[in-house]
Amino acid sequence: MRITIESLIAAAALAFFTAGCNRTSDKPAEVVVYSSVDEVFARPVAERFSEDTDIAVRLVPDTEETKSTGLLNRLIAERERPQADVFWSGDPVRAAILKSKGVSEPYRSPNAAALPVLYSDAEGHWTGFSARARVLIYNKELVAEGEEPRSVLDLNDPRFQGKACIANPLFGTTSMHAAALFQVIGEEKARDFFQRFIENGGSIVSSNGEVRRRVAAGDFAVGITDTDDFNVAFQEGKPVAAVYPDQDGMGTLIVPNAAVLVRGGPNPDGGKQFIDYLLRPETEKALAESEAAQMPVRPGVAVPDYVQPLDELQPMQVHYGELADLLERLSAGFLREWVEASSR
Amino acid sequence: MISAAVLERPGRWRVLGLAAGLAAALLPGAPLVWEVVTGAGSASVFGGDFALAVGRSLIVGGGAAILALVVGFPTGLLAGLYRFRGRRVLLAGVALPLLIPSFLWAIGLSMLRIELGLPRESLLSGATGCIFSFAAIGVPLVIFAVLLAVGSTAASNLDATRLAGGELAVLRYAGRACFPAALSACLLGGILSLADPGPGQILGFSGAATQVLVSFSALYDFELAARQCIVVAGVVLAAASPLVWFTAGKLAAGLLPRNATPMRPARWPAAEWAAPLLLGLVFALSVLAPVAGLVQPVLGRFWLDRTWETVARTGANTVVYALLAGLVATGLATWLAVCAARVASLRIAFVAGLIVVFVLPPALNALGTALAASGAPAWLDPVLRSRLTVGAVLGLRLTPLAGIVLLRAMCTAPASWALAAAVHGVPLGTYCRRVLAPFLAGPIAISVALVALLATADVTTVLLLQPPGQSSFPVALFTVMANAPESMVGSLALAYVMIACIAIAAVLLVNILVKPLALARGSVSAT
DSSP states (O other), X not given: OOOOXXXXXXXXXXXXXXXHSOTTTTOSSEEEEEEOSOHHHHHHHHHHXXXXXXXXXXXXXXXXXXXXXXXXXXXXXXXXXXXOSEEEESSHHHHHHHHHTTXXXXXXXXXXXXSOXXXXXXXXXXXXXXXXXXXXXXXXXXXXXXXXXXXXXXXXSGGGTTTXXXXXXXXXXXXXXXXXXXXXXXXXXXXXHHHHHHHTTOEEESOHHHHHHHHHTTSOSEEEEEHHHXXXXXXXXXXXXXXXTTTTTTOBOEEEEEEEEETTOSOHHHHHHXXXXXXXXXXXXXXXXXXXXXXXXXXTOOOOTTSOOGGGSOBOOOOHHHHHXXXXXXXHTHHHHHHHHHXX | OOBGGGGTSOOHHXXXXXXXXXXXXXXXXXXXXXXHHHOOOOSOTTXXXXXXXXXXXXXXXXXXXXXXXXXXXXXXXXXXXXXXXXXXXXXXXXXXXXXXXXHHHHHHHHHHHHHHTOOTTSTTSHHHHHHHHHHHHHHHHHHHHHHHHHXXXXXXXXXXXXXXXXXXXXXXXXXXXXXXXXXXXXXXXHXXXXXOOHXXXXXXXXXXXXXXXXXXXXXXXXXXXXXXXXXXXXXXHHHHHHHHHHHHHHTOOOOOGGGOSBOOOBOOHHHHHHHHHHHHHHHIIIIIHHHHHHHGGGGTXXXXXXXXXXXXXXXXXXXXXXXXXXXXXXXXXXXXXXXXXXXXXXXXXXXXXXXXXXXXXXXXXXXXXXHXXXXXXXXXXXXXXXXXXXXXHHHHHXXXXXXXXXXXXXXXSOHHHHHHHHHTTOBHHHHIIIIIHHHHHHHHHHHHHHHHHHHHHOOHHHHHHSOTTOOOHHHHHXXXXXXXXXXXXXXXXXXXXXXXXXXXXXXXXXXXXXXXHXXXXXXXXXX
């Protein structure tokens, strides 16, 4: 076999040409979905939508592990001429940030009529559906029976000194949880909680997945994570258990998914159809039956035994629409300083 | 007709060419930098902990660079100078960490610490853990830089040294000749750490990259992030300027035509155990350690269907992105090396420019490109929103790696070749095609391979720029890591490593095929 310089140049030119051509450009009907929901849960729903409607879904999932500069930044950068039609957000705060940045467009799906208004934007910029909850995860080999944490505030209890962890509160659902604490228990008490967390030897780790891993491995006794993270460890037989915190107090933070129609997206009709599909009771049921074990927010949807029905929980009374502004202020101020001080 | 002698003479085209090439490498991040120039940002770049974070980053980057040099330099020297059993396989093995995203290595290190029962504030976490994480990438960079530098050493010089002082003299003099290349590579390895927040996030270390990430992903303040990047670039450039001065000067080591027969690895009993031992240690620590923990769950179940579906969906994109990155970086680096190689001041400017390019985080380039594409007309989408864009942006960011390889190769090209060609009336094009290109074929192949490997490990650029639905395999793997069962993640990770091994084997094959071609053209190969 002989390789010549000319053939190498020709191969390079061919590679450039083929790379410049998007393979799916001749597809007649498609919808582009950016999703911060974990791909293992989002892709099956997208594939079923394609089967049911003959509309191809081009899914762009986000990644949590790297804490990379993720899809929300991409949506903001692309807002003048977006490529996405829908943003399927794993929490309503990111959706509210898109609203404040002018990336989203109001859309009231007919399937949203039966959904509680509590979990959706009043102006229709995002609609909440299937939810996760923020739970306390603990290692059963390190926490004796009867010593389990019952409240988020228990992380500062002396019995968990040096044994508690949370994910970085500048990112993800932990940031939303931090803002919710400030909203519900007040600024002074929330600041006190975070200060005491460090004084009690608490640690910050990179993500909720890391909280799950480190608690399951016994590096920490207790932490806060999302129900889907906990469920993965539970299904794998790790020695962990979860507690829905503050059931006799401020309540557990509920984190609904949020469907957002992107303003000026290339396929608005397809985008609306996809949102309609997400908001069906069948999709909520499917997400409940998946390993995500998400709780339907629509009343009356049957769930498997291992999924906690939402109406049996005392939810934290938060105003989701206002969390984004609060979080923006906290991220630029207290939370950032707190994380920096904790990292020194 | 342009004379071949133009390549050896000074001229304004060199300055212009170098400036244009470096500007091209910085182009993807330009839209965000422009926002800094035109914006009226209120947040202070030195607000909070930023200045301290930059200082901490410099310490970690310096530590990683020193560790990479200490381990990589002797290993590369032995592997380059001597033959031993399993040489090619071991060298291919130590290239694997380049394919592994740094945060994965950090997760492996974190799990290893737990398995060993070490406390959370041990050497395997925090700043020291980050040094180990980044050194895992820096070590192979140094090894391959030294390999290339050794390969461009003249056989006659080595033979003469061997006759005069034995193998220890060979090691001493070859080491001295290759040290600038090793220093450049470890410098780039250290700088790479300044732009990567992943390991710090996992191992509990807050550096400059973490601060930039917070500005991007928690504050959504692109302008602040861009200003922080510019400050970091300036500080790093100032801190690294003595090394830039030293390496740029020493990289020039033009061979004489009579000395241009490339060296061949020799046999030396001591190297037959020392080199495999060093390479084996590097392989075990930088490949087996992070991968073992991920692959272990596969023993319970291998997700063949899911793995195959993911490979089929993303395999072609992964290859296209990596190859394009390699071609773009190497093409630009070759041009830059041609412009700078013969003028000392331009070499210094070249290496300084490479540092600036490398210190900027991938997110800056990717978001800058996304911003530019968003404001551009739709007919530019094939250039700004396609797989070509992803490969090009990856390649431009990794140009510094290719730059060091190609600059070293160009600096060793005998000046008398071009002058002789000019005397005989050989046009520039013919000279480049018949003499220079075959001479550079080896370094070009290595450069394409190195950049392609590192580009494959970049998750941020692909995530932010991929045309919807055209993900790469690593991105597909890392988007399921958080919540997929460990056996599924392990299956995908194992497939990733196996594909990487095949890719590296293919690169070795290409290198073997290209080398005889260069020799058949009546010239020599630099490797």
